[in-house]
Amino acid sequence: MLGYTLKRLGLAVVIVSLAMAILFVMIYLIPGDPAAVALGPRATEAMRESLRVKMGLDQPVWVQFWNFFTRAWTGDLGNEVLSDRPVAQVVMEQLPHTLALIAGGMVWSVALGIPLGCWAAVKRGSWADRVVGIVSVAVIAVPSFVVAIYALLIFAVTLRWLPAIGAGDAGDLGDRLTHLILPSLAVGLGWVGYIARMVRASMLEVLEAQHIRTARAFGLPETMITYRYALTIAILPTVTLLGVGIGQMLSSAVFAEIVFARPGVGKLVYDAILTRNYPLVTGAVLVTTVLFVLINLLADLLIGALDPRVRSRF
Amino acid sequence: MTVLAIRGLNVSFATEGGDLHALRDVAFDVPARRIVGIVGESGCGKSTLINAILGLLADNGRITGGQIVFEGQDLTRADAAQMRALRGPRISTVFQDPMGALNPVLSVGRQMRNIQYRSSLGRAARDARSAEMLQKVRIPDPEAALSRYPHEFSGGMKQRIAIAMALMMEPALLIADEPTTALDATLEVATIELLRDLQDQIGCSVLFISHHLGVIAELCDDVVVMYAGEVVERGTVRQVFRTPRHPYTARLLECDPARQSGRTRHLPVIPGDLPDLRNRPGGCIFAARCDRRGEACAAPQTEREPAPGHRARCILAEAT
Ligand SMILES: Nc1ncnc2c1ncn2[C@@H]1O[C@H](COP(=O)(O)OP(=O)(O)OP(=O)(O)O)[C@@H](O)[C@H]1O
Numbered sequence: 255m256l257g258y259t260l261k262r263l264g265l266a267v268v269i270v271s272l273a274m275a276i277l278f279v280m281i282y283l284i285p286g287d288p289a290a291v292a293l294g295p296r297a298t299e300a301m302r303e304s305l306r307v308k309m310g311l312d313q314p315v316w317v318q319f320w321n322f323f324t325r326a327w328t329g330d331l332g333n334e335v336l337s338d339r340p341v342a343q344v345v346m347e348q349l350p351h352t353l354a355l356i357a358g359g360m361v362w363s364v365a366l367g368i369p370l371g372c373w374a375a376v377k378r379g380s381w382a383d384r385v386v387g388i389v390s391v392a393v394i395a396v397p398s399f400v401v402a403i404y405a406l407l408i409f410a411v412t413l414r415w416l417p418a419i420g421a422g423d424a425g426d427l428g429d430r431l432t433h434l435i436l437p438s439l440a441v442g443l444g445w446v447g448y449i450a451r452m453v454r455a456s457m458l459e460v461l462e463a464q465h466i467r468t469a470r471a472f473g474l475p476e477t478m479i480t481y482r483y484a485l486t487i488a489i490l491p492t493v494t495l496l497g498v499g500i501g502q503m504l505s506s507a508v509f510a511e512i513v514f515a516r517p518g519v520g521k522l523v524y525d526a527i528l529t530r531n532y533p534l535v536t537g538a539v540l541v542t543t544v545l546f547v548l549i550n551l552l553a554d555l556l557i558g559a560l561d562p563r564v565r566s567r568f
Numbered sequence: 569m570t571v572l573a574i575r576g577l578n579v580s581f582a583t584e585g586g587d588l589h590a591l592r593d594v595a596f597d598v599p600a601r602r603i604v605g606i607v608g609e610s611g612c613g614k615s616t617l618i619n620a621i622l623g624l625l626a627d628n629g630r631i632t633g634g635q636i637v638f639e640g641q642d643l644t645r646a647d648a649a650q651m652r653a654l655r656g657p658r659i660s661t662v663f664q665d666p667m668g669a670l671n672p673v674l675s676v677g678r679q680m681r682n683i684q685y686r687s688s689l690g691r692a693a694r695d696a697r698s699a700e701m702l703q704k705v706r707i708p709d710p711e712a713a714l715s716r717y718p719h720e721f722s723g724g725m726k727q728r729i730a731i732a733m734a735l736m737m738e739p740a741l742l743i744a745d746e747p748t749t750a751l752d753a754t755l756e757v758a759t760i761e762l763l764r765d766l767q768d769q770i771g772c773s774v775l776f777i778s779h780h781l782g783v784i785a786e787l788c789d790d791v792v793v794m795y796a797g798e799v800v801e802r803g804t805v806r807q808v809f810r811t812p813r814h815p816y817t818a819r820l821l822e823c824d825p826a827r828q829s830g831r832t833r834h835l836p837v838i839p840g841d842l843p844d845l846r847n848r849p850g851g852c853i854f855a856a857r858c859d860r861r862g863e864a865c866a867a868p869q870t871e872r873e874p875a876p877g878h879r880a881r882c883i884l885a886e887a888t
Pocket residue numbers: 581582583588590608609610611612613614615616617626628629845
């Protein structure tokens with residue numbers, strides 16, 4: 255397991271480095287002078303020149319890249335334009351809100367998707383299976399911002415069961431959680447459908463396997479066969495899917511944060527783009543990338559922990 | 569004493585092209601402490617027969633007639649819970665494919681502990697029992713083997729583990745569906761000797777299915793020859809192999825099992841095709857491929873008994 259972990263970790267470092275390089279090239283290729291954009295139309299040429307020197311834009315491109323790369327790895331993402339605070343600090347302040355939102359989305363999708371998929375597979379061909387199939391496709395088809403808006407209108411505005419905006423009081427965990435329910439539902443609902451379909455398909459495959467026949471031939475109880483013998487295998491593709499799906503959840507989080515006026519990295523990037531705060535955009539994108547890679551790493555390690563065959567291959 | 573008696577068993581599968589009559593009027597006995605071999609070409613219904621006995625027929629399969637009497641109880645009338653109570657403790661099974669027969673994500677010890685779920689023993693006692701069984705099938709370092717996973721064992725070891733699991737419950741009947749077909753020749757011999765040793769210790773009956781006539785001759789006391797879902801001939805190994813009374817058996821034996829190399833996995837080829845099981849011929853099931861058929865073969869055939877205990881479903885078995 256140690257060798258496996260180290261290999262995955264090494265791969266993660268390579269991917270983050272590549273992402274940094276791509277991000278650098280993209281910023282470099284954006285037309286226009288970053289110093290001019292940052293200072294606005296009323297700045298003098300001298301002011302722009304001094305900012306360019308301060309930002310290192312007078313250096314050759316490979317020096318710029320090397321500086322960006324080494325600083326980024328040490329957590330220095332530069333300063334943002336409006337308040338001149340370190341970008342890393344600003345992003346990190348917002349990150350926990352987004353993490354909570356995505357974790358909430360995961361909880362919804364896993365807690366509903368896995369039992370639904372399992373149920374549909376066990377009751378294959380029944381009306382229950384058909385209903386789960388239709389509901390799955392429906393929730394996949396509805397965009398998350400539509401879910402967000404309707405959830406807000408129904409549960410917060412009309413029924414007044416749950417709070418409409420913000421993230422709740424910092425010291426009050428219950429308040430934080432009630433503020434999380436609707437936005438995380440918006441992030442996770444589509445994934446309920448994906449996971450239910452995925453779990454159903456892989457359950458059907460696993461239930462046909464020879465070792466399930468063996469388990470039945472020993473008269474094991476059906477619940478043990480379904481949950482201990484079949485689901486533990488059928489869950490594996492879903493873990494991989496979720497690791498990759500984090501990227502999509504991150505983009506749903508942007509909408510959820512805007513609709514529910516929640517703090518978070520998505521809201522931060524949105525505001526930064528509107529105010530052309532490019533260092534902040536770059537920093538937030540980089541942090542999100544690292545987050546994505548880390549969660550994928552976690553998913554890989556989880557697969558290794560769940561599947562002895564994968565573990566031994568490394 | 570008869571452990572298992574099968575009488576007039578009929579099984580059909582509902583398919584798109586109509587009902588597929590996979591077993592017709594199957595009858596034979598498995599006496600106590602005897603090893604009964606079932607031999608027949610691929611598709612003749614061997615696995616269907618096992619699944620019918622175990623109550624594990626595919627969803628589209630149905631027993632349309634007959635009885636499966638196990639220790640005095642007719643299994644065709646047993647409900648799902650009664651069948652589950654029998655599977656494992658009274659009837660255990662070893663399947664053909666050792667690679668896929670064990671769960672890949674659960675350790676061997678966990679799987680062996682799980683199948684003892686009915687036992688009143690504690691966890692440590694169950695694990696000790698598992699290790700003892702692994703010892704019996706000659707798995708090296710049985711205690712350590714319990715914490716390992718199936719992919720860490722070779723094919724032959726996996727098959728021995730499967731045998732250990734099946735015999736752990738000390739069943740009255742062990743069903744083995746081509747347990748050695750996936751193994752190479754030396755392993756096949758070793759596995760068969762092991763099976764016979766253990767059968768002797770436990771004193772169970774065995775229903776042993778194989779493609780390999782040599783293995784059947786070596787291991788079994790009685791043999792049942794199946795063709796296209798019917799039992800065409802049955803008797804002791806000596807009766808059937810020395811004096812086959814059904815032309816199908818005779819054709820099978822023409823290539824002397826002793827001369828077959830260990831690697832041959834298939835029975836000798838007989839010209840012609842298997843009959844369509846959706847439209848079974850009215851007369852003798854083998855007539856279309858039989859070089860000794862006569863006019864009488866167009867009528868349905870009953871079992872003749874040319875010698876005590878030796879039965880063949882052929883008109884030629886009447887004349888002595
Ligand atoms: N679920 C099913 N639905 C329809 N037909 C089936 C089904 N299971 C088996 N059959 C048919 O029943 C017949 C007997 O199949 P079975 O698997 O019992 O043969 P077998 O003797 O075990 O063959 P093999 O030696 O290849 O394992 C075959 O014609 C097969 O196509």
